[in-house]
Amino acid sequence: MDVKSRNHLLLNHEALERDIKTSYIMDHMVADEVLTLQEEEKVKAQTTQKERAAMLIKIILAKDNYSYISFYNALLHEGYKDLAALLQDGIPIISSCNGNKSVDAVTSYVRTVLCEGGVPQRPVVFVIRPKLVKAIQQKLYNLRSDPGWVTVYGMAGCGKSVLTAEALRDHHLLEDCFPGGVHWISVGKQDKAGLLMKLQNLCSRLDQDFSLSQRPPLNIEEAKDRLRLLILRKYPRCLMVLDDIWDSWVLKAFDNQCQVLITSRDRSVTDSVTGMLYFSQMQVAEVIGDLRDTGNKYEVPVESGLAHDKGLEILSLFVNMKTTDLPEEADSIVRECKGSPLVVSLIGALLRDFPNRWEYYLRQLQNKQFKRIRKSSSYDYEALDEAMSMSVEMLNENFKDYYKDLSVLQKDVKVPTKVLCILWDMETEEVEDILQEFVNKSLLFCDRNGKSFHYYLHDLQLDFLTEKNCNQLQELHKKIVNQYMKHYQLHIPTPAQEDCMYWYNFLAYHMASANMQNELCALMFSLDWIKAKTELVGPAHLIHEYVEYSHILDQKDSIVRENFQEFLSLNGHLLGRQPFPNIIQLGLCQPETSEVYQQAKLQAQQEIVKGAFYLEWINKKSMKNLSRLVVRPHTDAVYHACFSKDGQRIASCGADKTLQVFKAKSGEKLLEIKAHDDEVLCCTFSVDDRFVATCSVDKKVKIWNSRTGQLVQVYEEHVEQVNCCQFNNTNDQLLLATCSNDTYVKLWNLNKKHCRNTMFGHLNSVSHCKFSPDDKYVASCSADGTLKLLDVITSDLLAEVLISHHSTIQYCDFCPGNQLVAVALSHYSVELWNTESFSKVADCRGHLSWVHCVTFSPDGSLFLTSSDDQTIRIWESSKVCKSSAVVLKRELDVVFQDDEVMVLAILNQKHLQLINGNTGHTDYLTEAQESLICCCCLSEDLQYAAFGEENGTVKVLKLSNRRVFKSRTGHEKSVQHCQFTSDGQTLISSSDDSTIQVWNICTGKIEDDFVCHEDAVLSCAISPDATKFSSTSADKTAKVSKRNVDKSAQRGLSMPTCTVVGDFCLSGIRRVGCGTSLSAVLMHRYIRCLFLIFTHLVTLRVFSGTGLHALQLSGGLHSLRVLSGGISTAGAFSAAKDPEHRLIWSFESSSVLHELNGHKGCVRCCTFSFDDKFLATGDDNGEIRIWDVSRGELLHLCSPVTVDEGESTHGGWVTDLCFSPESNMLVSCGGYLKYVCVCFLSSAFSSFFIDEQKLNSSVGAQIELLNP
Secondary structure (H helix, E strand, O other), X not given: OOHHHHHHHHXXXXXXXXXXXXXXXXXXXXXXOOOOHHHHHHHHOOOOHHHHHHHHHHHHHOOOHHHHHHHHHHHHHOOOHHHHHHHHHHOOOOOHHHOOOOOOOOHHHHHHHHHHOOOOOOXXXXXXXXXXXXXXXXXXXXXOOOOEEEEEEOOOOOOHHHHHHHHOOOHHHHHHHOOOOEEEEEEEOOOHHHHHHHHHHHHHHHOOOOOOOOOOOOOHHHHHHHHHHHHHHOOOOOEEEEEEEOOHHHHHHHXXXXXXXEEEOOHHHHHHOOOOOOOOOOOOOOOOOOOOOEOOEXXXXXXXXXXXXXXXXXXXXXXOOOHHHOXXXXXXXXXXXXXXXXXXXXXXXXXXXXXXXXXXXHHHHHHOOOOOOOOOOOOOOHHHHHHHHHHHHOOOXXXXXHHHHHHHOOOOOOEEHHHHHHHHOOOHHHHHHHHHHHHHOOOOEEEXXXXXXXXXXXXHHHHHHHHHOHHHHHHHHHHHHHHHHHHHOOOOOOOOOOOHHHHHHHHHHHHHHOOOHHHHHHHHOOHHHHHHHHHHHOOHHHHHHHHHOHHHHOXXXXXXXXXXXXXXXXXXXXXXXXOOOOHHHHHHOOOOOOXXXXXXXXXXXXXXXXXXXXXXXXXXXXXXXXXXXXXXOOOOOEEEEEEOOOOOXXXXXXXXXXXXXXXXXXXXXXXXXXXXXXXXEEEEEOOOOOEEEEEEOOOOEEEEEOOOOOEEEEEOOOOOOEEEEEEOOOOOOOEEEEEEOOOOEEEEEOOOOOEEEEEOOOOOOEEEEEEOOOOOEEEEEEOOOEEEEEEOOOOOEEEEEEOOOOOOOOOEEEOOOOOEEEEEOOOOOEEEEEOOOOEEEEEEOOOOOOEEEEEEOOOOOEEEEEEOOOOEEEEEHHHHOOOHHHHOOOOEEEEEEOOEEEEEEEEOOOEEXXXXXXXXXXXXXXXXXXXXXXXEEEOOOOOEEEEEEOOOEEEEEXXXXXXXXXXXXXXXXXXXXXXXXXXXXXXXXXEOOOEEEEEEOOOOEEEEEEEOOOOOEEEEEEOOOOOEEEEEEOOOEEEEEEOOOOHHHHHOOOOOOEEEEOOEEEEOOOOOOOOOOOOOOOOOOOOOOOOOOOEOOEOEEEOOOOOOOOOOOXXXXXXXXXXXXXXXXXXXXXEEEOOOEEEEEOOOOOOEEEEEEOOOOOEEEEEEOOOOOEEEEEEOOOOEEEEEOOOOEEEEEEOOOEOOOOOEOOOOOEEEEEEOOOOOEEEEEEOOXXXXXXXXXXOEEEEEEEEOOOOOOOOOEEEEEEOO
């Protein structure tokens, strides 16, 4: 060893001896062939950890430079980066002539890449199989510049994973072909929820800085796209290794035009994924077996057994003998092991401990004394069973029990050491010593990537354990649950703890397997657990658990489980994103009969004592489910559904392989057909409704009589799964277009048995196809990023649009006859957008899982959605889609006066109700009005209530006698906003006719009738000093006008203690309680105002507290048609009109003081500050501008920022604004709520969400509190 290297070891030996654990360090050094097994035993023989470390350093000092490098790399690999740094300057330089040495100067690069990617280490004893390793490397070199697949296949236990990992230990391969790194994912046999969990973990690993998103993907489709973007932007030219693939559908989630290597027992597993080109089969002579290279798909078969000499080599390494010196029983043992590396290793580990038992172990293998209790594996490995049985029997009694405990682990799950510390109630070092004994005997595997070790069993070993201990599994699961509860008691693991993810993913599984019904219910019906788990992994896995364990959860009552499942499905998209919302407030938004609500209310009452602040809905019962009909025709996911051309019937298909036909109005089943041998992906009615076509993963297309269900025709010319089928639109000739993963689009004439035309050109799977309205063309879109237009008669390519090589095209549907388009989203909802205004007009929720399809009826009056939750929902377009005037109108008002809280609200658009805010009781309900009620307001002295109607009428009620005091029809169209001045003598109303009227309610006369702008007026506001009036408009301007006011008259009008402005109430309220008197509530240092946000037909009850620590309520922010306004004591006001103007007016003369330009979107709202210095305006681009009122100058521009979902801070529109009484803080609302400090902008210190719950609003809300 170089002197420099030796000195570094001597200089730092004390730090090394104090900290390192030698067992794992030595494993690396033995694998690098710089440390012998005898030297390893010499180190282990020392008594203490420090003595073992000292002995190891002493041995290294007597060796060469390679030992120093191996030791340094082992420290890095095991997470001792600080200790490795001490030795870095002493690394010797290795000459290039020694490049064939296994430990050379490039090892550090290779190890770093593989360690970061989670590639497993070599087993304790390893023999090289050079032909197979070279074959895998050759195939990987073929992926150097193009996306593709390499499949390493062979029977279980043949060493596929070990060979793949070994092939990656090549510096030139990694540097030349995969500079983006290697990412290893142990997949195994998974359902959809399990696969999503794997994808979420992978995305989290690749996006540790949250550059793409701060929440995990909510479903497989979203995870696939997230993974695509991560590879494209952060890890170009990386290799994804998918270990132990069982099912071909799993690969679709990774089919993202990247380089992928998979290990599998099934050679055909990649048939379902796409390839750029398709060539004939090729023979590769230098590799054992037949290698088929299909375009960018390559195969490497691994022979079922080790070569005889390799089996002997493994035995020789275990017993530290030359192969030629092995006893004659060695040949027979290798033959009995049938070439399985796993079995040979098990026997070798036994012989290392008992080197004189060759004959005994051979006899045990030949006797086959162990008999399987049941077969959980598709393979019969008698030799493995015997070897496992003998290895377990040779353990001491205590170790046998420890090994038995591992029977409860799940396949392909790596368990952190901490979990087993909790299970066995031991210190980490004690547990690692036990587990290392299992590792040394090849009974367990260890992943040492990082400082925290993770342990796992081969799935064949786990099969053995579960079969051997099948009668004790329930008790073993109960043991791990009890130990968890003992350790954590009433607490929940935090993300900083290494065992956290294991418990969140598998605690419910252990409880269900132990049939611990009470414990499982307590866990799954806990809001704390739901919040903690969804913040880490999103809602999908938890929803899956509700379904998976419903037979246990429903033993007492299924209603509770349904309550929680529905709550999670409708709110999961909020719970899984940052900033995390307050789950108690979300729970308070549930129906009062819901167990979620009951639990949330109990927790809220406990939190109030600590100063929390919550809101509760009073009139939830008036909420209506917008879906017209919900049917459950399938027993599994519904992939597609469509209307018949007459709109009377619906056909659907899905994962249960059936075709269903039922009535659109009632859901009555008309037909049920077992249509295919695999999942049915699409169905469609012919133009005359006589036929229904279906296509499937089974590669077939079938035509059915839609009335009788009789099979008419079967087409079998596609060679991969068929994704879509569509009939043409005219009766002249019935044609069917289909498209497939085989890259082809085919046309079929229903009168012919064979394909009429095959359309070529796509380089990847074709996901959708559609006839043009005149049937002259077929459009097709593909995963190759192109949209092609093909001629129906000639099959010629007429046009091609290259979207992007890395893009995917999502499913959507247009509404016939108008400008609506419907899109299914990842968080279980469907959005409807107006294609002219590019604005969202509806958000439809109700599905409990992923939405696969959305389709309009022929006349556009209905649309249906189909989902993984096995249901189809039919919606009425007119009910879910509201114009901006309806969505944003003001439907209630609140006044706080002394100890009273009074709420005025519209009920069912026909009645007006006056509600006592303290008790929630309705004090007064009007008779039904002839015209629909659009808006309402209260005077601040609680003397009057006013409301506007659809026919343009404005009515004033006198609350003392509850009669109509005044009524006037002054507007030509619907009245969208009405508001009293603070003295209660003047009423301002605005309408869809673009006018604003000022009405003296005492005289009944219209004092002013303003036509403010060239487009619709959106908001108006009056300055508090009653000298100025402003208006905003959709013409992108704002205007300010001045008014001369008698100051003596102004002084005679007092400002109320509490003012309700627009949708916000800002004041220094005392206490807002549920049936209690008022006392001080808003004493928080930064919060000097209370604001309430109201939604369609929904009022609020406020829980009391000492500060605004949490605010969250369900429902979008229904602002006014005239969305905001501050009424001064003297009666000046401002207004906004439909597109993009802002005006400030003189109340009396209507003269324009300022015209404020600069908004690029429709200026929707405005408000004056209480000190009359500032005017705030907001537009439909999410932009807020703060102006100096006296000079008309722009003081500050609050540009929209983006949130986690990629949408603007206010979800597009800023719908309302309001200043705090001190004029130092501005509250804005829209898709989200935001606090803005008027004088200074600083970082947010708290955030909240407002959910949208079964309402016809299209927005939720977030509140950001900024420290002034």
